[in-house]
Amino acid sequence: MPQAEVKVDIHCVTTWSKLHTNWQGVTIDTLLEAAGLSEPPAPFAMIHCDGGYMTNLPVEDLVGGKGMIATRYEGQPLAPEHGGPARLLVPHLYFWKSAKWVRRLEFMDQDQPGFWEELGYHMYGDPWREQRYAGD
Amino acid sequence: MLATDRSLDGPKRLLWQTAEVREVITETSRAKSLVLQVADWSGHLPGQHVDVRLTGEDGYQAQRSYSITSPPEAPHLMLTVERIDEGEVSPYLANEVRPGDSFELRGPIGGYFVWTVTVGGPLFLVAGGSGIAPLMAMLRHRAPARSTLPAVLLYSSRTFEDIIYRDELDRLAAPGSGLTVVYTLTRRQPAGWTGGARRIDREMLASVGFPAAARARCFVCGPTSLVEAAAQSLLSLGHERSLIKTERFGPTGG
Amino acid sequence: MGHTDPLDGNAGAGLLRELFAFEMTAVSVTCAGCGMVAQVGELALYGGRMGAIFRCTHCDTAVMRLARTPAGFRIDMRGARVLFAHAAA
Numbered sequence: 001m002p003q004a005e006v007k008v009d010i011h012c013v014t015t016w017s018k019l020h021t022n023w024q025g026v027t028i029d030t031l032l033e034a035a036g037l038s039e040p041p042a043p044f045a046m047i048h049c050d051g052g053y054m055t056n057l058p059v060e061d062l063v064g065g066k067g068m069i070a071t072r073y074e075g076q077p078l079a080p081e082h083g084g085p086a087r088l089l090v091p092h093l094y095f096w097k098s099a100k101w102v103r104r105l106e107f108m109d110q111d112q113p114g115f116w117e118e119l120g121y122h123m124y125g126d127p128w129r130e131q132r133y134a135g136d
Numbered sequence: 137m138l139a140t141d142r143s144l145d146g147p148k149r150l151l152w153q154t155a156e157v158r159e160v161i162t163e164t165s166r167a168k169s170l171v172l173q174v175a176d177w178s179g180h181l182p183g184q185h186v187d188v189r190l191t192g193e194d195g196y197q198a199q200r201s202y203s204i205t206s207p208p209e210a211p212h213l214m215l216t217v218e219r220i221d222e223g224e225v226s227p228y229l230a231n232e233v234r235p236g237d238s239f240e241l242r243g244p245i246g247g248y249f250v251w252t253v254t255v256g257g258p259l260f261l262v263a264g265g266s267g268i269a270p271l272m273a274m275l276r277h278r279a280p281a282r283s284t285l286p287a288v289l290l291y292s293s294r295t296f297e298d299i300i301y302r303d304e305l306d307r308l309a310a311p312g313s314g315l316t317v318v319y320t321l322t323r324r325q326p327a328g329w330t331g332g333a334r335r336i337d338r339e340m341l342a343s344v345g346f347p348a349a350a351r352a353r354c355f356v357c358g359p360t361s362l363v364e365a366a367a368q369s370l371l372s373l374g375h376e377r378s379l380i381k382t383e384r385f386g387p388t389g390g
Numbered sequence: 391m392g393h394t395d396p397l398d399g400n401a402g403a404g405l406l407r408e409l410f411a412f413e414m415t416a417v418s419v420t421c422a423g424c425g426m427v428a429q430v431g432e433l434a435l436y437g438g439r440m441g442a443i444f445r446c447t448h449c450d451t452a453v454m455r456l457a458r459t460p461a462g463f464r465i466d467m468r469g470a471r472v473l474f475a476h477a478a479a
Contacts, residue, residue, distance in 0.1 A: 081394045116457065133461060150408060245404045247431065248416055249400045382398055
């Protein structure tokens with residue numbers, strides 16, 4: 001599949017940010033196209049990962065080049081401790097949304113809370129509006 | 137087996153208290169012990185830890201856990217901090233803190249990795265680097281009761297100079313004390329060294345420690361890799377899972 | 391499984407102590423995933439700064455998950471079937 005490469009800043013919810021990180025992988029747009037979907041089937045997505053971890057986000061935050069499945073970091077294959085072999089990368093949201101060890105994308109008609117969202121973290125997670133916790 | 141001391145219950149809420157530094161003791165080139173005065177200290181069990189919180193001028197807070205190294209019988213609380221260069225808390229505690237300084241602390245915390253003489257022995261302690269900290273509280277508590285409790289400490293350090301509490305351990309392990317201390321140095325050994333000269337492995341645990349039939353209480357503390365390997369080896373030597381307790385310090389060892 | 395190295399559940403004792411007014415690490419818990427009984431202090435602790443996840447060392451089920459946010463504490467215990475807080479002898 002066609003590969004994409006991006007250089008982005010990542011924002012961790014516990015206030016640090018890491019600037020100019022390099023990732024390589026496949027955009028969600030490319031994945032949807034490869035799956036024969038001209039349009040996402042529903043407005044929300046739940047990302048399912050190893051160990052039962054899940055995180056939710058609106059599909060419009062995944063498409064248009066905003067999200068990718070990353071398989072390489074800083075020129076190297078993604079190491080397990082950084083989420084390898086494949087993780088979601090959605091750099092414009094807080095980094096807990098960039099779920100590690102991704103297994104499956106599920107499309108949903110309604111937004112549902114994922115793992116951390118059920119425990120009180122924000123459903124959307126926009127770092128620019130400091131949306132760390134529900135109600136922020 | 138669980139200790140039945142009341143201090144396992146603790147106060148209703150675990151509050152942050154002020155700890156005032158009374159004395160700073162240099163243990164090794166990287167480790168210092170802090171003797172603390174904590175006003176409303178409720179007592180503790182050997183093996184428990186405290187959380188220490190530092191607040192910067194900008195309000196940023198960093199928090200870390202440190203094992204209590206003093207026994208419950210001691211008049212003051214003692215922590216031993218090994219400086220980790222990339223650390224957020226240890227550089228301050230291990231380098232900058234002076235008598236008269238104070239910081240926030242709460243505890244005692246932890247009900248799993250504890251031992252008192254009422255639990256009984258024999259006692260088999262395995263330490264890697266700064267993992268000696270909670271085990272030292274156990275040995276300092278055991279000292280008056282030594283006649284009935286055989287104990288072995290297997291202590292891994294990088295070099296001779298990195299051994300924390302060396303003089304005190306040698307004193308505690310005097311003939312007739314019932315305590316045997318075995319050091320192993322993994323990086324460099326001094327001339328004439330007769331102790332261990334490699335990482336702790338199954339063979340060393342078997343030759344130094346109690347046989348499984350002795351039903352010793354085993355406590356393993358230190359970097360994750362050391363703890364994991366030692367715990368697996370103890371299991372394979374026949375020690376019961378319920379008699380092995382581990383405290384991983386994480387990859388950097390605390 | 392791909393997780394980063396866990397700590398022992400005992401390292402989560404402070405966080406648990408903020409929520410429970412007694413020592414949770416000495417409490418035994420039955421894993422809802424496989425039925426194994428372990429003390430909370432010996433479960434595998436993951437999470438870091440977002441919260442704490444205590445996993446069964448046998449089947450990796452998340453026995454307890456907790457997060458402290460400004461609103462308060464949430465603890466998801468669907469992975470724990472029974473908690474046994476032992477009486478003092």
